[in-house]
Amino acid sequence: MSTQTNPAAPQKPRMQRETLVLIGLFALLLVVVIVSVQIGRFGVSSSEMFRVVKEAFAGTLDPKDQVAAVLFTVRLPRIGLAIVAGAALSAAGASFQGLFRNPMVSPDLLGVASGASVGACIGILLSLPGPMIQLLSFGAGLAAVALVVGVSAAVTKTSGGGLLVMVLAGIVVSSLASAVTSLTKYLAPPETKLPEITFWLMGSFARSSSAANLAIMTAIFLLGVIPLLMLRWKLNVMSFGEEEARALGVNTARVRLVVIVAATLLTAGTVALCGVVGWVGLVIPHMCRFLVGPNYLALLPSSIVLGGCFMLAVDDVARTATAGEIPLSIVTSLIGAPVFLHLLFRGQHAWAE
Numbered sequence: 001m002s003t004q005t006n007p008a009a010p011q012k013p014r015m016q017r018e019t020l021v022l023i024g025l026f027a028l029l030l031v032v033v034i035v036s037v038q039i040g041r042f043g044v045s046s047s048e049m050f051r052v053v054k055e056a057f058a059g060t061l062d063p064k065d066q067v068a069a070v071l072f073t074v075r076l077p078r079i080g081l082a083i084v085a086g087a088a089l090s091a092a093g094a095s096f097q098g099l100f101r102n103p104m105v106s107p108d109l110l111g112v113a114s115g116a117s118v119g120a121c122i123g124i125l126l127s128l129p130g131p132m133i134q135l136l137s138f139g140a141g142l143a144a145v146a147l148v149v150g151v152s153a154a155v156t157k158t159s160g161g162g163l164l165v166m167v168l169a170g171i172v173v174s175s176l177a178s179a180v181t182s183l184t185k186y187l188a189p190p191e192t193k194l195p196e197i198t199f200w201l202m203g204s205f206a207r208s209s210s211a212a213n214l215a216i217m218t219a220i221f222l223l224g225v226i227p228l229l230m231l232r233w234k235l236n237v238m239s240f241g242e243e244e245a246r247a248l249g250v251n252t253a254r255v256r257l258v259v260i261v262a263a264t265l266l267t268a269g270t271v272a273l274c275g276v277v278g279w280v281g282l283v284i285p286h287m288c289r290f291l292v293g294p295n296y297l298a299l300l301p302s303s304i305v306l307g308g309c310f311m312l313a314v315d316d317v318a319r320t321a322t323a324g325e326i327p328l329s330i331v332t333s334l335i336g337a338p339v340f341l342h343l344l345f346r347g348q349h350a351w352a353e
Helices: 011-038 046-058 066-099 112-125 130-159 163-187 193-201 211-230 232-238 242-247 252-274 280-292 296-320 328-346
Strands: none
Touching: 011 046, 011 066, 011 280, 011 296, 046 066, 066 211, 066 232, 066 252, 066 280, 066 296, 112 130, 112 163, 112 193, 112 252, 130 163, 130 252, 163 193, 211 232, 211 252, 211 296, 232 242, 232 252, 232 296, 242 252, 280 296, 280 328, 296 328
């Protein structure tokens, strides 16, 4: 009597684990949101928070309620912006790591953050209004990546190279953008513009946490993350190499273009609204690989949720640890660098598993 094995059976425990991890991450995010609502310069107790929410849904909320003003005007827009920004950077980082088949890749590989920094610095130097600075930063980030892609395409036509040429072009463009940023800092008046430029370059939600900016960031996030979620299985195939992916019927050029455009939109939007925030797009996908493995069907959603949770927790530390607000990049570096080293020592072969 012969026994027939089910090839799908070994996949069930893995799928169940991925589902449980994703549910756990959503639960963790909910806990961090509840804590974030209550802490700050103006403390809000749990009873006050639930009272305001209940009255808001019932339509009996007093327009002059101070707790409601703090929650709906200041705290909730900032919490939402932190979650969406962290999710955007994590999704962009995870996608680039799969596309370039390198776990050391960050969302700024092609120079989008450096280009966006140039636009913001020039806008601040010219005393442009806030929305114009954000628009100039967003456009400069997109222009930097367009330049990288253009240079890469021109070089590849004559000498080949593909992704390697694109990475090298990104390094060159990032170096040029960093030089222009340094020049604007050198030209900026030290008493007025220079501190503003320096603070913006280190990242913060202090000046961008409004309902309007949250709506803009959410629109950019959806525009960028939906194509990435739809291409998750193709990112799995791309991780084997372009030749293998083409042999399996994947249009690698189209997938590469869509991933680059989507990840660039996510990163440029985040940098334009929140400044430069490092480590999130590099560390969070690594952490998720230890939780769910390298399968992008689970890795990308997990990175999105954990990225939002991590950024929100970082912002809580930044706005409550001291009397003044600490720039985000300082906190992400202090947390991200040790965590990344720990992950490297703990699982050197996790990427290939």
